[in-house]
Amino acid sequence: MVNRRNRLTEIYADYYPVVFGAVLTKVGNRDDTKDICQEVFIRLFNKMDDVENVRRWLFSALKLVVLEYFREKKKNTGLNIDDVFTDVGLTFVNGFRDARIIINEAIEDMENYRNEEERVIFDLIAVNNFTYGDAAKITGMTRRQVEYRYGLIVDRILEYLAKNGIKDISDLL
Numbered sequence: 001m002v003n004r005r006n007r008l009t010e011i012y013a014d015y016y017p018v019v020f021g022a023v024l025t026k027v028g029n030r031d032d033t034k035d036i037c038q039e040v041f042i043r044l045f046n047k048m049d050d051v052e053n054v055r056r057w058l059f060s061a062l063k064l065v066v067l068e069y070f071r072e073k074k075k076n077t078g079l080n081i082d083d084v085f086t087d088v089g090l091t092f093v094n095g096f097r098d099a100r101i102i103i104n105e106a107i108e109d110m111e112n113y114r115n116e117e118e119r120v121i122f123d124l125i126a127v128n129n130f131t132y133g134d135a136a137k138i139t140g141m142t143r144r145q146v147e148y149r150y151g152l153i154v155d156r157i158l159e160y161l162a163k164n165g166i167k168d169i170s171d172l173l
Helices: 002-027 030-050 054-077 081-086 099-108 116-127 132-139 143-163
Strands: none
Touching (some): 002 030, 002 054, 002 099, 002 116, 030 054, 099 143, 116 132, 116 143, 132 143
């Protein structure tokens, strides 16, 4: 039991910031994000002996727990979460499209990432304020590789924004 706790402590230290950032971008509420992260790591502790790839397992569990969160929220409030994410009309405030939603769409569009590893790099640096060096340690790459890939991701996101009519930061205001 002690080894499992030590292993969970190491995994928690390594992955909590990434999991937290990923959940926060989906949920948007820090308290709910903390609860969801706690649930993810409790589930990991209960299944740890069967988990071969911790990172992959965490992101699968994260998606499942976030989905459960939205289902529960829908049940309790009657809010149709699907409408919030798919109905463009709901993204306009005072005649202007909400900048947070536009930015979130750009960040969430998987076409801006070549693979899940790039998504992790972006989350670590842009969302969780990790340094290139810290992100390199977590991903097993060199600092230079992380910096290069991050630059490519940012370029793709800027291209996405430009395709959607945002050429300047003032377009978001």
